[in-house]
Amino acid sequence: MITNALIVGFVLALAKFLDWYCQTQLSRPIFIVSILGALLGYPTEGIILAAQLELVFIGNVSLGGVMPSDFTLGSIFGAAFALLLGEDLTAAVTLALPLAALGTLLYSSMKVVVTSIVATFERYIDEKNIKAYKNLWIAQFIAFHGCYFTLGFLCIYLGTDVVSAFINAIPAWVQSSMTVASAMLPALGLALLLKTLWQKETCPYYFLGFGLGAFVFYNNTTAATLVDGAVELTSSSTKVFSLVQIAFIGAAIAALVIFGELRKIKENSNKVAGVSNDEGGDFFND
Amino acid sequence: MTSLTENKSTGLTKQENKLIRSVFTRSMWLMFCTSYTKQQGTTFAWTMIPYLEDIYGKETDEFYASMARHQNFFNTTPGMSPFIFALVIAMEQERKAALDNGKEFDDAAIESIKVALMGPLAGIGDSIFVGALRIIAIGVAIGFSQSGSWLGPILFLLVFNIPNLLIRYFATYYGFKVGTSFISQALESGAITAFTKGFSIMGLIMTGAMTAQYVSFTTTFAADFGETTFVLQTVLDSILPGMLPLGITMAAFVYLRKHNNPVKLLVIMFIASVVLTLLGICG
Numbered sequence: 001m002i003t004n005a006l007i008v009g010f011v012l013a014l015a016k017f018l019d020w021y022c023q024t025q026l027s028r029p030i031f032i033v034s035i036l037g038a039l040l041g042y043p044t045e046g047i048i049l050a051a052q053l054e055l056v057f058i059g060n061v062s063l064g065g066v067m068p069s070d071f072t073l074g075s076i077f078g079a080a081f082a083l084l085l086g087e088d089l090t091a092a093v094t095l096a097l098p099l100a101a102l103g104t105l106l107y108s109s110m111k112v113v114v115t116s117i118v119a120t121f122e123r124y125i126d127e128k129n130i131k132a133y134k135n136l137w138i139a140q141f142i143a144f145h146g147c148y149f150t151l152g153f154l155c156i157y158l159g160t161d162v163v164s165a166f167i168n169a170i171p172a173w174v175q176s177s178m179t180v181a182s183a184m185l186p187a188l189g190l191a192l193l194l195k196t197l198w199q200k201e202t203c204p205y206y207f208l209g210f211g212l213g214a215f216v217f218y219n220n221t222t223a224a225t226l227v228d229g230a231v232e233l234t235s236s237s238t239k240v241f242s243l244v245q246i247a248f249i250g251a252a253i254a255a256l257v258i259f260g261e262l263r264k265i266k267e268n269s270n271k272v273a274g275v276s277n278d279e280g281g282d283f284f285n286d
Numbered sequence: 287m288t289s290l291t292e293n294k295s296t297g298l299t300k301q302e303n304k305l306i307r308s309v310f311t312r313s314m315w316l317m318f319c320t321s322y323t324k325q326q327g328t329t330f331a332w333t334m335i336p337y338l339e340d341i342y343g344k345e346t347d348e349f350y351a352s353m354a355r356h357q358n359f360f361n362t363t364p365g366m367s368p369f370i371f372a373l374v375i376a377m378e379q380e381r382k383a384a385l386d387n388g389k390e391f392d393d394a395a396i397e398s399i400k401v402a403l404m405g406p407l408a409g410i411g412d413s414i415f416v417g418a419l420r421i422i423a424i425g426v427a428i429g430f431s432q433s434g435s436w437l438g439p440i441l442f443l444l445v446f447n448i449p450n451l452l453i454r455y456f457a458t459y460y461g462f463k464v465g466t467s468f469i470s471q472a473l474e475s476g477a478i479t480a481f482t483k484g485f486s487i488m489g490l491i492m493t494g495a496m497t498a499q500y501v502s503f504t505t506t507f508a509a510d511f512g513e514t515t516f517v518l519q520t521v522l523d524s525i526l527p528g529m530l531p532l533g534i535t536m537a538a539f540v541y542l543r544k545h546n547n548p549v550k551l552l553v554i555m556f557i558a559s560v561v562l563t564l565l566g567i568c569g
Contacts, residue, residue, distance in 0.1 A: 020317035022454075023364045025420055025446050030431055034439040044434040051431035051438065054424060055500050069548070101549065115321040121328050122357060128350045130335065137332050140319050173563060180568045181559035183503045184534060188551055190497050191538035197417055197489045198539070205487045209494025214528030243425030243495055250491035254418075254484040261480035269475065 001157060004040060008080045009152035011036045013145045015072045029053035029075035036076060042083045049079050052089045053096060056185045059192030060100075070107050073148075074100025080156060081163045090178045091167050093185070110147065114140060205253070212246050302462060308336070309375065310458045313368045325361035337375045341382050352378065355393060362404035363411025368454050370403050372461025410482045414453070417489035419446055425492055428500075501531030507567045518567075 011032065019027035026032065030050050037046010057071035078096025082088065117140065124133040194206065225232050241249075312333050316326050334356050342348040362370065377396045384391040423446035431438025507518040522529050541551055562568040 020315075020364075022314035022447075022450070023317060023415065024443075024450065025415075025423070026443060028420075028424075028442075030424060030427060030442050031439045034431070034436075043436075047431050047436065047438055048434045051428050054428060054431070058424065058496070058500075097552065111320070111322055114319055115323050118321045118323055118328055121331075122354075125331075125350055125353050125357065128345070128347075130345065130350075130353070133353075134332070134335070137319065137329070144319065174560070177556075177560040177563040180503075180563050181556050183501070184555050184559060185552075187497070187501045187503065187531065187534040187538050188548065188555060190493055190501065190535050191542050191551075192548060193421070193489075193493050194535070194539045195542050196412075197486050197493060198543075199486070202483065202487050202490060205490040206494040206497075209491035209496075210498050210528065210532060211494070212491075213495035213498030214532070241495075242429060243492070243499065244429075246495040247422045247425055247488075247492060250488045250495075253491065254488040257487055258480050258484035261483060262477060265476050265480065 001160065004080075004084060005153045005157035007039045008036070008076065008156045009149040011039065011080075012073065012076050012152035013149040015076060016145055016148045019072060027072045029057055029071065029079075032072065033075050033079045036079055037083060040080070040083050045083060046079065049082065049089060049092055050075075052182070053079060053092060055189070056093055056096070056182060057100075057189060058186060059189030059194075069100040070103025071096075071100050073103030073106075074098075076152070077155060081160065081167075084156070084160060085164050085167060087167055089182060090175055093182045094167075094170070094178050095163065106151075110144065114144075208253075209246060209250065212241050212249065213243075216241055305337075305375070306372070306455075306458050306462060309368055309371050309461075310455055312336070313364075313371050313454070313458070316364045316367050324357070324359045326364075326367075327357055327360045330360045331356040333371065334374070338378065341375075341378050348382075355397065358397065358400075360400060360404060362408040363415060365415050365450055365453055366407040366411035366457060369407065369457035369461040370400060372458045373399060373403070376462055406478055410478055410485070413482050413485040413489065415450065418485045418492070419449055421489055421492040421496070425496065497531055497535045498528045501535060503530050503534055503568075505530065505567050 014035075015027040015032045018024050018032070030053075033050035033053055034043075034047045037043055037049065040046070053071075053075040057069075057075060060069050060071045074096040075092075077099045078092040078094075081095050082092035085091070117136065120136060121133060124130070124136065198206070316329055316333060319329055320326055321328060331353055334353070338349050338352050338356075342352060356374075374396060377399065381391040381393070381396065423442050426445050427438045427442035429438075430436075430441060505518050505522070509516040526532075538551060538555075542548065545551075559568070
């Protein structure tokens with residue numbers, strides 16, 4: 001248990017580091033939960049869980065230092081408990097969502113601490129003490145990650161039995177509603193995403209993307225059985241376009257729009273230049 | 287100063303290349319320890335320490351004066367920040383050269399470049415990194431991840447971070463190379479708006495595609511009328527495939543636009559899931 005607790009503590013601190021260092025996006029569930037799974041000894045389950053949690057939190061991004069929900073913390077704890085207790089996605093999501101909300105609370109209070117020492121930084125510069133400035137910066141850096149490491153360690157070390165009892169106490173109907181909820185939740189994530197992207201004049205592109213993803217499919221024959229001397233085919237509908245292919249089409253469309261906009265800008269500036277040239281011509285003709 | 291202008295046409299010196307590499311790596315720390323009052327301000331000054339020490343000398347009054355100037359509020363997309371760092375360092379170099387030659391230099395010019403750039407660069411940066419690149423990376427990777435393949439997380443790492451590093455490197459490079467004239471031109475001509483629009487369109491298309499492929503909400507409602515069975519999902523599919531996912535996403539979007547309360551919406555969705563499950567419509 002100590003090893004597992006150390007691993008979760010480490011992954012949590014690593015996630016917090018990767019979230020900010022170079023903005024690699026590697027703190028997103030799709031990557032960090034895969035790492036967590038591998039370290040805990042469940043590589044394949046970890047990757048699949050990572051994909052599912054990514055979909056739940058797809059719209060959650062921290063922009064401008066504002067974190068709507070600490071999806072990193074939520075997914076890591078949700079996935080860790082699910083993997084360690086041999087539970088599935090439902091349990092991971094059930095745990096991840098409230099923990100993500102709690103994580104935001106923790107993050108906000110940490111940011112209050114960081115904000116309160118801004119004045120100290122200013123004072124050090126006034127006092128011309130660059131060494132203290134550098135040390136304070138490193139101290140808050142270490143303290144921040146140390147907090148998350150300790151949190152991860154303690155929660156797994158002390159909390160696993162509690163969480164296990166909690167999961168076992170969940171009745172079946174709640175579990176199946178959680179499965180329904182996890183199918184619905186990506187809609188919330190995508191809606192959040194849409195809120196940042198939506199503009200009246202470009203919104204049709206959203207529906208174009210939806211159409212490419214939803215309408216084009218073919219019937220894929222998956223099995224054939226002989227029923228009363230006649231062949232009966234079992235088929236399932238398969239999407240024709242993968243997201244990669246849609247991204248390809250999307251890039252082409254985006255390029256068209258950019259070129260069009262740039263041409264418009266050029267024409268406008270030519271027009272302005274042209275007018276002034278004409279005036280110049282008139283001036284000389286006169 | 288003169289060597290700086292000469293190099294604009296002939297390329298960069300060894301020393302400047304070293305500076306570019308240094309700014310490229312050091313600017314990666316910008317997001318650490320952000321505060322409510324100054325956002326990245328404190329770390330912006332922290333990042334500037336070695337460069338300002340280089341320009342003004344260690345422990346000098348000029349060094350502390352410039353440190354004080356750089357502690358102001360700052361906030362932009364971290365991926366675009368190397369451009370501003372490079373620009374600001376170039377301007378500090380010019381400032382030092384001007385003062386050494388007994389000329390005046392308006393300190394407010396440096397501050398106003400920072401303020402003028404952080405907004406537009408955050409706009410285009412967020413649409414590149416968060417709107418387009420991140421969604422494309424997830425789109426490429428998630429299929430592999432869902433089948434438990436290591437290709438998923440690895441592709442996610444590469445698809446996002448190769449462009450991320452390239453943008454950061456070239457942002458640093460151009461910050462030094464083109465100086466202040468280019469960006470004011472790009473702002474004036476509106477080229478930035480054109481690119482922002484293009485990237486957000488790409489993001490919209492991917493968001494639409496993911497609505498179709500990853501909101502897997504379906505109904506299991508079926509009614510038996512003796513001879514025929516009525517399966518609600520089949521009927522819905524024949525009207526418009528993906529109708530429910532699109533409907534739910536749109537409803538969530540409209541709600542968020544009006545109320546901007548994701549947590550409340552989350553609770554509503556949970557309650558709806560429970561109700562729909564208990565009614566036997568889903569699950």
